Amino acid sequence: MIEVVFGGAELRAVTPLLVVxxxxxxSLLYEVFNEDHSDPxxxxxxxxxxxxxxxxATVALWENGHSAFHGTFALDxxxxxxxxxxxxxAGLSLLMAxxxxxxxxxxxxxxxxxxxxxxxxxxxxxxxxxxxxLFLGIEIMSIAAYVLAGIHRTDVKSGEAALKxxxxxxxxxxxxxxxxxxxxxxxxxxxxDAIAAALPKASKLLVLGGVALLIVALGxxxxxxPFHFWAxxxxxxxxxxxxxxxAVGIKAAAVVxxxxxxxxxxxxxxxxxxxxxWWLAVLTMTVGNVTxxxxxxxxxxxxxxxxxxxxYLLAAIVAGTPRGGGAVLFYxxxxxxxxxGAFAVVISLGRKGEANxxxxxxxxxxxxxxxxxxxxxxxxxSLTGIPPLVGFVGKLYxxxxxxxxxxxxxxxIMVLNSAISAxxxxxxxxxMYMRDPAGPASAMEPAPLLIACLLLATVGTxxxxxxxxxxxxxxxxxxxxxx
Amino acid sequence: MNVPVENYLVLAAxxxxxxxxxxxxxxxxxxxxxxxxxxxxxxNLTFVALSRQLVSMDGQMIVFFVMTVAAAEVAVxxxxxxxxxxxxxxxxxxxxxxxxx
Numbered sequence: 361m362i363e364v365v366f367g368g369a370e371l372r373a374v375t376p377l378l379v380v381x382x383x384x385x386x387s388l389l390y391e392v393f394n395e396d397h398s399d400p401x402x403x404x405x406x407x408x409x410x411x412x413x414x415x416x417a418t419v420a421l422w423e424n425g426h427s428a429f430h431g432t433f434a435l436d437x438x439x440x441x442x443x444x445x446x447x448x449x450a451g452l453s454l455l456m457a458x459x460x461x462x463x464x465x466x467x468x469x470x471x472x473x474x475x476x477x478x479x480x481x482x483x484x485x486x487x488x489x490x491x492x493x494l495f496l497g498i499e500i501m502s503i504a505a506y507v508l509a510g511i512h513r514t515d516v517k518s519g520e521a522a523l524k525x526x527x528x529x530x531x532x533x534x535x536x537x538x539x540x541x542x543x544x545x546x547x548x549x550x551x552x553d554a555i556a557a558a559l560p561k562a563s564k565l566l567v568l569g570g571v572a573l574l575i576v577a578l579g580x581x582x583x584x585x586p587f588h589f590w591a592x593x594x595x596x597x598x599x600x601x602x603x604x605x606x607a608v609g610i611k612a613a614a615v616v617x618x619x620x621x622x623x624x625x626x627x628x629x630x631x632x633x634x635x636x637x638w639w640l641a642v643l644t645m646t647v648g649n650v651t652x653x654x655x656x657x658x659x660x661x662x663x664x665x666x667x668x669x670x671x672y673l674l675a676a677i678v679a680g681t682p683r684g685g686g687a688v689l690f691y692x693x694x695x696x697x698x699x700x701g702a703f704a705v706v707i708s709l710g711r712k713g714e715a716n717x718x719x720x721x722x723x724x725x726x727x728x729x730x731x732x733x734x735x736x737x738x739x740x741x742s743l744t745g746i747p748p749l750v751g752f753v754g755k756l757y758x759x760x761x762x763x764x765x766x767x768x769x770x771x772x773i774m775v776l777n778s779a780i781s782a783x784x785x786x787x788x789x790x791x792m793y794m795r796d797p798a799g800p801a802s803a804m805e806p807a808p809l810l811i812a813c814l815l816l817a818t819v820g821t822x823x824x825x826x827x828x829x830x831x832x833x834x835x836x837x838x839x840x841x842x843x
Numbered sequence: 844m845n846v847p848v849e850n851y852l853v854l855a856a857x858x859x860x861x862x863x864x865x866x867x868x869x870x871x872x873x874x875x876x877x878x879x880x881x882x883x884x885x886x887n888l889t890f891v892a893l894s895r896q897l898v899s900m901d902g903q904m905i906v907f908f909v910m911t912v913a914a915a916e917v918a919v920x921x922x923x924x925x926x927x928x929x930x931x932x933x934x935x936x937x938x939x940x941x942x943x944x
Contacts, residue, residue: 492905499912506919510926519927520939526920527875527936531866533916534882537909538859541889541902545852548897550905 373428373435376417376443377483383410384476391469401458401809407472411451411479418443424841431551432490437838441689441831442486442616445696449609450479452700452813457601459807460707464599468511475605478504482613489624491540491550494617498536498581502529505610509598521597528590532580539573542566552625559628571626571633575640578621581614582670584640585647592651595663600710603659604703607666612692615673619685622677624842630680637678642773645671649780658706659717661784662699665743668781669695675774676758679765686836687757693831694754694824698742701817705736708806708814722788724797732806733792735818740785742821745778750825757832851892859885870936872924876917883913 387406422440427433454475461471481501488494506529510522544550546566547558559567576587583591595603626633648668655661673691676684709716709725709732726733742751755778762771806814824831858881865878887906894902928934 492908496908496912499916503915503919506923510923513926514930516930519923519930522923523872523927523936523939526923527866527872527879530876530879530916530920531882533912534859534862534879534886537883537886538889540905541886541893544890544902544905545893545897548899550901 369426370428372421372423373426373433373487375421376414376435377480379413379417380410380447380476380480380483383407383413384473384480387476388470388473391473397467397469401807403469403472404454404458404809407454407476408451410476411447411454414447414479414483415444418447424838427489431553432488432493433484434487434489436487437834437841438616438620438685438689439483439487441693441835441838442613443483445612445689445692446479446482446486446609448693449605449612449696449700450475450482452696452704452816453601453605453609455809455813455816456604456700456704456707459810460599460601460710463710464512465514466512466599468513471508471511474504474508474511478508478605479609482609485613485617486620488617488620489552491543491552491555491621494621495533495536495540497613497617499533501610501613502533502581505602505606508602508605509594511602512599517597518599521594524590525594525598528580532577532587535573535580536577539570539577542570542573546570552621555625556627559626567629568632571629572636574621575633575636578614578618579640582611582618582674583644583667584670584674585643585667588644588647588667591667592660592663595666596657596660600659600703600707603663604700607662607703608696608699611666611670611673612696615670615677615688615692618674619677619688620842623680623682623685623839627680634678634680637674638767638770641671641674641678641770643671644668644674645774645777649777652784653780655784656719657717658719658722658788661719661788662702662706665781665784666699668777669699669743671777672755672758672774675767675770676761678767678770679761681761681765682839682842683764683836684758684761685839685842686832687754687761689835689839690828690832691754691758693835694742694750694821697817697820697824698739698749698751701735701739701814701821702743704810704814704817705732705739708732708810719788719791722791723795725792728797732814735814736792737789738818738821740789742825744782744785748822748825750821750823750828753825753828753832757828848892848896851888855885855888855892857885858882858888872927872934872936875936876920876924880913880917883909 418440422435424437426435478501481497484497488497506526509525510519512518546562547555580587645668648664652661652664673688676688742749745752745755759771862878862881866875869875890902890905
């Protein structure tokens with residue numbers, strides 16, 4: 361007989377989650393009963409309170425080795441780090457939303473609570489120590505994300521993005537669940553610790569079948585090649601603030617879910633899954649980078665670049681070591697700042713009726729808006745991996761972990777891929793600084809909240825590039841404590 | 844009559860494969876969604892059969908989660924279909940290709 365418990369340990373584990381979810385509910389109800397729609401930026405404040413509250417609760421309550429609900433959910437170092445990264449991503453995309461949504465004519469005020477609900481799903485994924493909790497986290501996050509992708513109701517591209525994301529997401533859910541069912545049949549449990557303990561005695565054929573299905577489903581969520589077909593379309597069609605959330609937050613949560621499942625629960629099978637994930641990582645980074653070179657739309661280029669970055673992250677998961685896990689967590693933090701920053705720049709160039717997302721629209725930006733152009737240079741250099749920015753440090757530690765685990769060729773391929781990526785990142789800088797502006801100068805002033813978002817992203821990109829030690833040590837130690 | 848667990852598992856695998864084929868070959872959103880539901884119900888059958896085989900209640904509990912999530916997913920999915928239909932007057936996936944598929 362299993363005793364139903366909801367004591368101090370349980371409450372502690374879910375408090376950050378509760379803060380975020382309750383804020384979302386309050387915000388939703390408030391918007392239903394509030395008739396005053398004069399200030400589009402007002403609903404964002406309550407949501408930001410939820411984000412900050414979630415981060416504060418996480419920082420105050422996390423503890424290594426902590427787990428609750430019969431070991432199915434944890435608030436340990438790994439999930440604390442994930443919580444902070446995902447809430448940061450959600451907070452930054454909230455900051456860029458009000459001005460942008462007004463300019464494209466979206467009045468849907470449920471946008472803000474939906475971002476919080478998506479963030480709560482990401483937090484569940486980060487703390488999941490049981491396949492069913494992982495499944496619930498993925499679904500809480502995805503269902504909110506399907507709605508967010510289609511929030512621009514009058515725009516055909518946004519609707520199309522929501523449709524493609526939904527259909528392929530639901531398809532992937534089927535694979536995820538079937539994989540869980542097979543692993544449950546083979547090991548008799550869905551908890552990570554119990555699975556790891558039962559693996560040596562389980563039927564190898566069944567287990568490998570289940571793991572293959574899980575790789576397909578999670579590969580879809582992290583947009584790994586060959587399960588990436590939805591990503592460019594959805595990223596390009598969705599409103600840009602939602603794209604930023606998907607490219608950063610959803611990817612971070614999915615990668616951490618992937619890493620915890622494979623490094624903890626499936627550690628005894630490392631030899632078997634490492635080869636598959638090795639190929640997945642190589643394909644993902646190569647196809648992502650090569651296709652990004654051919655793009656003329658900046659948002660689509662960033663979508664392919666985000667596929668390539670998923671490949672780098674998968675490569676460090678191949679290592680299967682705590683060092684690799686720590687490098688993955690740190691890179692997610694780095695990626696949050698630099699990629700959200702890039703999307704904020706994309707938003708700041710859009711004007712009513714014209715998105716200005718083509719490479720040509722960036723021509724001569726340096727003379728029109730020198731500060732924004734300079735910020736974009738920073739984000740592009742960081743994404744390429746140029747010192748002393750955070751992208752360089754993150755990539756360095758990824759490669760270090762991969763080499764240390766003995767995957768020399770993987771590291772070589774990753775470095776070559778970084779070289780390819782330099783082409784399209786630097787091409788944007790070339791457009792901004794070396795070419796004359798095509799159209800008349802833009803008189804549009806970015807909204808104050810968008811400036812705050814850009815500033816935060818810039819500071820994060822520079823600060824953690826120069827002082828990476830604190831978050832890096834934290835990330836490594838939290839993965840060491842998992843064993 | 845005692846039906847061995849293998850029969851349930853094979854049946855579920857067949858239903859899953861049929862659902863999978865439906866998603867890949869059909870072009871009508873509604874039929875694709877129905878095929879996805881078929882896949883999820885195949886998984887439910889697997890869970891229940893395994894639950895009896897392993898003599899653990901976990902499998903049957905999971906089915907409740909799956910059904911709840913599937914219901915939420917259908918609600919959101921149909922809303923998205925309606926939004927698309929009011930814009931384009933179509934439920935055919937081939938006609939939805941402003942962005943390259």
